[in-house]
Amino acid sequence: EIVLTQSPGTLSLSPGERATLSCRASQSVDSTFLAWYQQQPGQAPRLLIYDVSTRATGIPDRFSGSGSGTDFTLTISRLEPEDFAVYYCQQYDHSPAYTFGRGTKLEIK
Amino acid sequence: EVQLVQSGAEVKKPGESLKISCKASGYRFTSYWIGWVRQMPGKGLEWMGVIHPGDSIIRYSPSFQGQVAISADKSISTAYLQWSSLKASDTAIFYCARRTGASQPSFDYWGQGTLVTVSS
Numbered sequence: 001e002i003v004l005t006q007s008p009g010t011l012s013l014s015p016g017e018r019a020t021l022s023c024r025a026s027q028s029v030d031s032t033f034l035a036w037y038q039q040q041p042g043q044a045p046r047l048l049i050y051d052v053s054t055r056a057t058g059i060p061d062r063f064s065g066s067g068s069g070t071d072f073t074l075t076i077s078r079l080e081p082e083d084f085a086v087y088y089c090q091q092y093d094h095s096p097a098y099t100f101g102r103g104t105k106l107e108i109k
Numbered sequence: 110e111v112q113l114v115q116s117g118a119e120v121k122k123p124g125e126s127l128k129i130s131c132k133a134s135g136y137r138f139t140s141y142w143i144g145w146v147r148q149m150p151g152k153g154l155e156w157m158g159v160i161h162p163g164d165s166i167i168r169y170s171p172s173f174q175g176q177v178a179i180s181a182d183k184s185i186s187t188a189y190l191q192w193s194s195l196k197a198s199d200t201a202i203f204y205c206a207r208r209t210g211a212s213q214p215s216f217d218y219w220g221q222g223t224l225v226t227v228s229s
Contacts, residue, residue, distance in 0.1 A: 035215035037154075044204055044222050045146075045154065050215040057217075088154055092214035097168055098144065098156035 002027050004089055004101035012109040019076040021104045023089035028069045033092035036065055036074045039103075040085045048087075049074065076106075084108050111135040113143075113205050113220035120226045121195050128191040129223045131205030138186035139163035142208035144216055145179060145190050149201045159208065160188060195227045 003026040013019055023034070034052045037045040047056040049065035052072060062077040076083055089101040116130040131143065144159040158169040162181040169179070178191040188205055203223050206216035 032212070033214055037216075039154075044219040045206075045216075046219070047209070047215055047217050050209060050213055050217075056215075090154075090215065097159070097170065098214065100146075100154040100156065103153045 006101035021074040023072040025070045115220040118224040131188045143188040
């Protein structure tokens, strides 16, 4: 079973700053199968990035994803107030299929 | 417009049974996998299982195998998550979500979530 470790657990930044969130897999991940989600308090998760670096429909270009193998990164180039939320990475393999990381909370400094 | 609309919040006692629903609209229900995800209070996302409504193939996370049952009724474009005997530890928000595509295993549309509270 692939385990996804997200770091940091909490990231404190100010609007306008750049955010870099990490997701490390315990084994190499098929690059097609790495996604990122944003969850605002009290809301359902929202798909941000799939295929490591492809933005989902309607996602602003300040969000970007990168990485390969076991190390993946979500970057938010210039933080907007609405970007402060919890972010999850997710991967897929055949056993046991879908795995989420434990999340990174992005909070206002 | 793709929508997944889940049934409302439930308050149950330990040992009771429950079936919650996820009604899909705006796309061909039988062509996309639907997954269920648990979020315990203040915690992260846990994948529970997926179903392909077109052929009723179901895959469960080992953590949830035998604990819940996933089903779908394609005549009404609705997926279900069911418990036969709830425990207090089942208290959580449960989300349904549509898998993006056959070759893309992300989840692109999500329901609003169903809060299940199990308490004596």
